[in-house]
Amino acid sequence: MNNAIAPVIAELDQTIIGKSAQNRLAVCCLLSHGHLLIEDLPGMGKTTLSHALATLFGLDYARIQFTSDLLPADMLGANIFDVQKQQFTFHPGPIFSQVVLADEINRASPKTQSALLEAMEEQQVSLDGQTHELPEPFFVIATQNPLHQAGTYPLPESQLDRFLMRITLGYPDWQAEKQMLQNDNDEPLKSMITAQQLSDWQGQIETIHVADAVLEYILRLVSFSRESGEYANPLSPRASRAILRASKAWAWMENRDYVIPEDVQHVFAAVAEHRLRSPGSDSDLSFQLSESLLAAVDPIAA
Amino acid sequence: MIVATTKPQSAIDIEQSITPFIMALAYIALVFTMLTPVLSWITVLAVCVVIVRGSFYFRDQQPQIALRTVNLLAILAAITLGWFSLSLGLLLTMVNLLVMACAFKLLRITRRKDLTQLFASLLFLTGCGFIFEQGLLHTSIYVSITLVLLCSLITIHAPHMSKRGAIKYTGIQLLQAMPIAVLLFLVLPKLPPLWQMPTAQGAKTGLSDTVTPGDIAELSQSSELAFRAIFSTELPRNNQRYWRAMTLEQFDGKTWTRSPTRRQITRQYRQLGRSFTPVYEGEFWDYQVIAEPSHQTWLFALDVASPSANSEFGVNLGFEYQVYASRPVVSTMSYTVESYYNMSLDQTLQTVDSRVNLQIPSNGNPKTVEWVAGLVAQTDGPSDFIDAIQRYFLEQEFSYTLRPQPMPKNPVDEFLFNQQAGFCVHYASALAYALRLANIPARLVTGYQGGEIQSDAVISVYQYDAHAWVEAWLDDRGWVRIDPTAWVSPDRIDFGLEQAMREEGSFLADSPLSLARLKNIAAFNQLRLWFANLDYQWSKWVLGFNNQQQKDILRQIFGELTTAKLSVIGLSLVALIALLLGLYILPMMRNRSLNPLANEYRKSVELVEASFAIKRATLGPEDFLQRVADSADNASTAVFAQITEAYIKSEYQPSPAQFEGIKQLQQLRRLLRKTLKKNR
Numbered sequence: 005m006n007n008a009i010a011p012v013i014a015e016l017d018q019t020i021i022g023k024s025a026q027n028r029l030a031v032c033c034l035l036s037h038g039h040l041l042i043e044d045l046p047g048m049g050k051t052t053l054s055h056a057l058a059t060l061f062g063l064d065y066a067r068i069q070f071t072s073d074l075l076p077a078d079m080l081g082a083n084i085f086d087v088q089k090q091q092f093t094f095h096p097g098p099i100f101s102q103v104v105l106a107d108e109i110n111r112a113s114p115k116t117q118s119a120l121l122e123a124m125e126e127q128q129v130s131l132d133g134q135t136h137e138l139p140e141p142f143f144v145i146a147t148q149n150p151l152h153q154a155g156t157y158p159l160p161e162s163q164l165d166r167f168l169m170r171i172t173l174g175y176p177d178w179q180a181e182k183q184m185l186q187n188d189n190d191e192p193l194k195s196m197i198t199a200q201q202l203s204d205w206q207g208q209i210e211t212i213h214v215a216d217a218v219l220e221y222i223l224r225l226v227s228f229s230r231e232s233g234e235y236a237n238p239l240s241p242r243a244s245r246a247i248l249r250a251s252k253a254w255a256w257m258e259n260r261d262y263v264i265p266e267d268v269q270h271v272f273a274a275v276a277e278h279r280l281r282s283p284g285s286d287s288d289l290s291f292q293l294s295e296s297l298l299a300a301v302d303p304i305a306a
Numbered sequence: 307m308i309v310a311t312t313k314p315q316s317a318i319d320i321e322q323s324i325t326p327f328i329m330a331l332a333y334i335a336l337v338f339t340m341l342t343p344v345l346s347w348i349t350v351l352a353v354c355v356v357i358v359r360g361s362f363y364f365r366d367q368q369p370q371i372a373l374r375t376v377n378l379l380a381i382l383a384a385i386t387l388g389w390f391s392l393s394l395g396l397l398l399t400m401v402n403l404l405v406m407a408c409a410f411k412l413l414r415i416t417r418r419k420d421l422t423q424l425f426a427s428l429l430f431l432t433g434c435g436f437i438f439e440q441g442l443l444h445t446s447i448y449v450s451i452t453l454v455l456l457c458s459l460i461t462i463h464a465p466h467m468s469k470r471g472a473i474k475y476t477g478i479q480l481l482q483a484m485p486i487a488v489l490l491f492l493v494l495p496k497l498p499p500l501w502q503m504p505t506a507q508g509a510k511t512g513l514s515d516t517v518t519p520g521d522i523a524e525l526s527q528s529s530e531l532a533f534r535a536i537f538s539t540e541l542p543r544n545n546q547r548y549w550r551a552m553t554l555e556q557f558d559g560k561t562w563t564r565s566p567t568r569r570q571i572t573r574q575y576r577q578l579g580r581s582f583t584p585v586y587e588g589e590f591w592d593y594q595v596i597a598e599p600s601h602q603t604w605l606f607a608l609d610v611a612s613p614s615a616n617s618e619f620g621v622n623l624g625f626e627y628q629v630y631a632s633r634p635v636v637s638t639m640s641y642t643v644e645s646y647y648n649m650s651l652d653q654t655l656q657t658v659d660s661r662v663n664l665q666i667p668s669n670g671n672p673k674t675v676e677w678v679a680g681l682v683a684q685t686d687g688p689s690d691f692i693d694a695i696q697r698y699f700l701e702q703e704f705s706y707t708l709r710p711q712p713m714p715k716n717p718v719d720e721f722l723f724n725q726q727a728g729f730c731v732h733y734a735s736a737l738a739y740a741l742r743l744a745n746i747p748a749r750l751v752t753g754y755q756g757g758e759i760q761s762d763a764v765i766s767v768y769q770y771d772a773h774a775w776v777e778a779w780l781d782d783r784g785w786v787r788i789d790p791t792a793w794v795s796p797d798r799i800d801f802g803l804e805q806a807m808r809e810e811g812s813f814l815a816d817s818p819l820s821l822a823r824l825k826n827i828a829a830f831n832q833l834r835l836w837f838a839n840l841d842y843q844w845s846k847w848v849l850g851f852n853n854q855q856q857k858d859i860l861r862q863i864f865g866e867l868t869t870a871k872l873s874v875i876g877l878s879l880v881a882l883i884a885l886l887l888g889l890y891i892l893p894m895m896r897n898r899s900l901n902p903l904a905n906e907y908r909k910s911v912e913l914v915e916a917s918f919a920i921k922r923a924t925l926g927p928e929d930f931l932q933r934v935a936d937s938a939d940n941a942s943t944a945v946f947a948q949i950t951e952a953y954i955k956s957e958y959q960p961s962p963a964q965f966e967g968i969k970q971l972q973q974l975r976r977l978l979r980k981t982l983k984k985n986r
Contacts, residue, residue, distance in 0.1 A: 213960040217904070233417045262959045265926035303926045304911075305904035 006259040008205065009035075012060050012196050019056045019193065020049050022180025026171050028257065029274045030057060030145075034202075035209055036253035038168020038246065039124050039144040041109075041278065046149065048173045051107060054145035058103035061202055062195035063141070066101035070112035072155065076119035080129050081136075094136065099123055102139050102199065106146040110156045120144070121163045141202060161237055161279075168246050169271070170278035205256070212252040213262040221265050221303050222247050225272070228301050235280050235293060243279050250275050265303030272298055321362055321370060323465070326415045328458040329424055330359035332451050333408055336431055339447055343398055343438050344405050345390060351383070355409040371414050380410045401434050421462050428455055440638065442844040453480065486883055493860070493879045495872070496853050513551055513604070513752055513772055518561040519717055519731040528769040532754060533597040533606050534842055535765045542591055542608065544756050545799045546647065548775065548787060549606040549767060551753035553626035555662050557739060559670035560717055562750045567662050572625060582625045586612050588648040596640045596845055605629040606753060606767070608645040609787075625654055626749075627785070638849045651777075652784025659779060663747035671739070673719040678743040688746045688780055695740055696793050699733075702726055706795035730755075730798075733790035734774040747779035751787075755799065766838055906971040907953040910978055914938065914946055917982045927954055945981050949974045 005013070009031065016027045030053060033040045042050045051067070058065035068079055081097030098104065099120070106120055123129050124144050129136045146167065149156055164170070176184065222244050230238035250271035255263045273294040280293040320326070334356045337349055344352075358371075383406055391399035408431060411424045432448050432455070456476040460467055467475070533549075555565035575581070595606060605621065607613065607629040613621040620632035621641045629643065681698075685691045703726065710728040713720040718736050721728055734750050741748035755773035757765040775789040792799040861867055864875060911922050911930065918937045922930045931950045935943045952974060956967025 213958075215958040217901070217957050264928060264954060264958050266928050269926060269929075299924055302924050304908060305901035 006257050008201075009257055015060055015193070015196060016053075016056055020053050020173075021184045022176045023049070023053075023173055026173055027053070029169055029171050029271065032250055032253045032257060032271060033169045033274075034061065034141075034143055035205060035256065036168065036249040037141070037206065038249065039146070039166065041146045041148060041164070041167040041170040042173065043148040043150065043170055043278075044173045048175070050147040050173065051105065053173070054103065054105045054147075056193055057143075057145070058105075059193040060196050061103075062198050063102035063143070063202075064139075065103045065105070066098040067105040067107060068098050069107045070109050070116065072111055072113060072157075074112050074116050076116050079116065080119060080123065080131060083132050083134075092132075094131065094134065096136065099129065100136070100138060102141055103143045103145065106144060108149055109146040110148045110158055112157065114157055114160075117157065117159060117163065120146075121166050124166055141199065141206075164278050165240065165242055167278065168250060169274040171274050209253050209256045211261075212255050214248065214252065215262065217305055218251070218263045218265060218268065219248070220305060221268060221301070222251075224301050225268075225276075225297060229276075229280065229297055232300070235297070237280055239276060239279055243276060246275050247272060269298055269303070320415055320417065320421070323461070324363065325421055325458050325461045326412065326424075327359055327363040328454060328461065329421070329428060330356045330412055332454045332458065333412065333428055333431075335447070335451055335454075336428065336435060337405060339435055339444060340401070340405070340438060343401055345387075345394075345402055347386070348383075348402055348406050348409070352405060352409050355412050359412055370416070373414060376410055376414050379413075380407075383410070397437070401437070404431055404434065418462060422459075425455060425459055440849050442841050445844075449480075453477065456480070489879060489883065491851070492856065493876050495876065496851070496856060513600075513602075515552060515554075515602075515604075516561055516563045517554060517731055517735070517750065517752060517774065519713070519721070519728065519735045530769045531598050531838075531841075532600075532767045532769050532771065533595050534760070534767070534845075535593045535595050535606075535757070536846075537591060537593040537763045537765070539590070539592045541759065541763070541765065542647065545792070546608070547754075547756050547765070548608065548751075548773075548789075549754040549757070550609060550611075550628055550751055551604045551606050552751070553624075553628050553777070554750040554752065555626070556665065557667060557735075557742070557750075559667035562735060562738075565662050565665070567665075568626070571658060571662075575625070582623050582654070584610060584623075584649075584653040586610070586644070586646045586649065588646050590644045590646045592642070592644050594640055594642045596638060596842075596850060597635055598638060599636050601634050601636060603630045603632070603634055605631055605635070605641065607643045608647065610646050610649045610651060612644040612646065614642045614644075625658075627651055638845050640850050640852075650784045651786075654784075656779065656781075659785075660747045663749045663779065664742055664745065666739070666742050671716045671718040673716075673723055674736075674740065675743060677722070678740050681740075682744050688744070688778070691744050691746065692741070692778070692788065695737060696790075699790060699793050704733075704794045706791065706798060730791045731774045733794060734776045737788065737790045738776045738778075741776070741778050749777050751775050751777055755789075760835070760839060760842060764842060766842070903953070903956055903967055903971070906968055906975065907949065907957075910946070910949045910971065910975045913975070913978055913982060914942070917942070939985050941981050941985055942978070945974065945978045949978060 013024075013027060013031060016031070017024055020027055030040055034057060040054075042053065044050055055065065055067075068074075077097070079097050079099050081095050081100065083092040084095050085091070086093045109117060109120070123138060124142075127138050127140075127142055129138065148159070175181075225247070226239040226241075226244045229235045247268060251263050251267040254267040254271050255261075258267065260267075273292060276294040276297070277292060280297070334352060337344060337352045341349065384403070387399065387402055387406060390402075394402065404427065408424065408427050411420065411427065415421060415424065429452070432451055435444065435448055453473070453476055456479070457469075457472045460472040460475060464472075552564070554562040555568055556563045590612075591608065597605060605613075609627055611623060611627065611629050613623060613629050621629060622632065623629055631639070631641075681691060681694050685694050705727045706729060707727045708729055710732060711725050713725065717732075718739050721732050721736050731750075731752075738748040738750050752772070752774045754767045754771040755775075756771050757767035760766045773791070775787060775791070777785045777787055780786050789799060857867060857872075860872065860875065864871065907927070914934055915921060918934070920933060920937055922933075925933060927950045931943075931947055934946050938946070949971060952967060952970045956971075
């Protein structure tokens with residue numbers, strides 16, 4: 005584990021107990037400039053995780069609770085006429101934060117969903133012909149209720165694709181939940197690193213070496229998903245780029261300056277599962293499409 | 307070398323790609339070569355399916371056919387076929403089932419797997435085609451279909467290849483396979499057929515075992531080959547070439563059939579183990595007959611035949627001097643015959659033959675009965691009687707025609723006194739009946755007359771050479787052949803049917819496209835003879851290539867043969883071919899990786915896997931090291947850790963020195979092998 009990131013993850017593990025793998029993936033996602041989608045039942049710690057991430061990385065944080073009547077302007081902000089200055093001034097919405105928690109994103113109407121997704125993709129907001137840059141780093145954590153719950157508009161495939169990773173938290177095990185109940189302290193988290201440090205780390209990740217063998221492994225994975233005919237939604241080129249970015253961040257977290265196939269395997273399920281699975285299908289999460297894909301492709305050059 | 311494509315292919319892509327369409331075309335061509343064995347509704351189904359395929363290919367955005375629909379149709383069709391199977395027999399049912407299954411497979415093709423399955427089935431179906439037809443024409447059709455199928459396989463795996471390139475590539479591969487196929491054909495032992503064709507095809511053309519002259523308005527003619535005879539002695543003249551096929555001895559006033567009494571006698575003889583063995587003497591013609599499949603047991607020979615046994619079939623001589631096989635002739639069959647042409651046919655029991663051949667129907671044809679009675683009174687003895695009838699035929703201006711009027715009632719009366727026109731069967735039937743009425747034993751013989759001289763020693767006999775004549779028992783000479791057709795139309799016997807029918811123009815009138823009709827145009831005749839010759843060579847050398855010929859060829863090359871020597875030759879040749887192919891293919895299989903470094907690592911992994919019964923599956927190198935550490939001893943783990951480290955260093959780290967990495971891995975592998983051995 006990289007000495008720089010280890011304390012952050014240790015602190016995160018103290019907050020979200022017993023979810024070490026998910027914590028690491030969430031950090032990895034933040035480090036690789038990606039947006040994170042957390043899908044789970046209410047009360048599983050989605051909000052806690054995103055809040056803890058924002059605080060630990062010293063980022064400013066806003067939370068948008070998505071409802072079916074939320075309008076794009078509520079989120080992006082609006083031009084409001086200033087009577088004193090006799091002109092329109094822009095009042096930025098909650099989206100102008102470094103970490104945005106889009107809570108229960110699938111309860112909002114598709115119009116609002118796409119406004120958020122557009123901002124995520126463009127890193128900017130256009131309103132009445134004016135372009136407003138979003139802050140750097142810009143990190144969206146969206147949470148999503150399982151699709152079978154009432155009052156949800158499922159995100160279409162094209163928009164799911166915008167999230168680098170999707171993770172699920174799941175119920176904690178007996179020990180973890182007991183521990184959580186025992187030290188139920190409300191001691192607030194303190195920021196451990198600065199935005200500058202985060203940016204430096206992201207710069208280091210850019211320089212991680214990726215050998216041809218790893219690139220070809222990723223290519224074999226995606227092309228297998230396209231050619232085998234077993235996957236309804238084969239992986240797109242955007243997906244292969246996402247896998248590469250996340251693998252590099254993972255390698256950095258493992259304190260290596262090169263990527264090995266294990267890095268790809270560690271991030272693969274989080275990066276690929278929501279892209280492979282069609283949202284209309286029954287979301288039987290016990291069967292992981294990405295695992296079957298990993299089991300079919302040999303990481304060593306064929 | 308073809309590089310497989312990595313282009314993604316969705317279900318709709320595969321449905322609309324050219325491959326299924328090519329396969330559909332090959333399929334329909336196959337079905338049309340098998341129209342006789344395939345049920346007509348299955349043919350219609352096949353045509354419909356190919357049309358559907360065509361619409362998928364030529365028009366975009368067709369909705370796919372649902373799997374459920376295809377399955378339902380398939381079940382219904384299978385039930386229908388099951389119903390028909392009761393009358394079809396096992397083999398034909400299976401062929402029909404295969405044709406049907408291919409049709410349904412063609413309806414829905416969504417994956418590559420479907421295409422490869424369809425390819426294999428169609429290849430098998432092509433093989434089934436050879437059950438029914440093995441001629442040169444069909445062989446070339448089937449070879450072309452195979453070529454098309456192989457090309458379609460290329461369009462799956464290398465869609466970027468041009469069509470011409472694909473054809474060239476498959477053609478070259480087929481040619482490369484040719485020498486191997488020829489060698490195996492020459493050397494591998496010829497096994498007897500595994501099953502007998504349970505079908506009867508007698509209705510099609512040629513002879514049948516009943517003859518009803520009055521019902522035939524127009525004799526159907528066919529230019530199909532009946533058999534070929536290859537003479538090793540001089541050729542008989544045209545008017546000597548009476549090829550006997552069947553002797554019909556039962557007459558009911560209309561129809562000639564084989565006599566039930568005769569059947570019974572034959573059966574009794576067979577139970578006693580007695581066969582007809584005349585004493586042969588005099589000069590003879592020696593010839594080999596290659597008979598086309600007739601699905602009947604009768605064979606063809608000139609009188610008096612002495613057939614010699616064939617290795618696969620028993621060839622016997624019946625008491626009516628006819629030659630027959632012990633099983634129906636379902637594929638081209640050859641047998642050798644010596645025909646003693648100067649012998650009399652007087653070696654059977656006269657009492658039996660007379661009893662059988664004096665049978666007359668109890669009523670009908672009253673005018674003939676009256677006329678014969680008058681004639682008998684006027685004449686003196688059998689020869690005189692026959693002369694009197696001949697005179698009658700000639701004086702009354704009887705004519706030979708292939709288009710007689712139907713004579714449903716009292717056909718002999720009608721023919722002799724009203725119509726006075728007919729073809730061989732009418733004359734033969736009337737004469738035989740008249741002879742019987744005059745108390746002279748007589749019978750109808752059917753077979754072929756004439757034939758075309760192909761080359762110096764070969765006579766080809768076609769279905770249109772079919773003929774019927776009469777045999778009468780004259781006390782001093784035994785059975786004597788009398789051909790009333792020759793009295794009326796000498797041309798028919800001396801020059802063949804075509805000459806005789808020149809004026810009427812009815813020669814092969816049914817088959818306007820037959821090349822035989824164009825005999826008068828020199829070029830066409832040349833072409834026809836050339837093709838017939840080619841077909842003859844094919845059936846002689848390829849289809850007729852049997853155990854005996856194989857032994858002869860091998861004997862010429864290897865000297866005297868024993869069974870052991872034969873099997874050694876066969877096995878060593880197969881081994882040689884396998885070795886050569888192995889030398890060609892193995893390097894490709896061994897060199898499975900373009901990455902030598904990964905190959906080295908993989909070898910070490912295989913060593914460890916074998917020693918500790920673990921599998922790497924799709925684990926990465928570090929995870930696998932962890933796995934090894936769990937189950938292996940420390941020394942081996944330490945060495946394997948070094949290997950893993952070296953591999954990761956060369957493969958994944960920046961600016962690796964690949965060559966040195968391979969060297970290092972090779973050294974470490976030797977170390978690993980030693981360590982593993984020591985700790986065993």
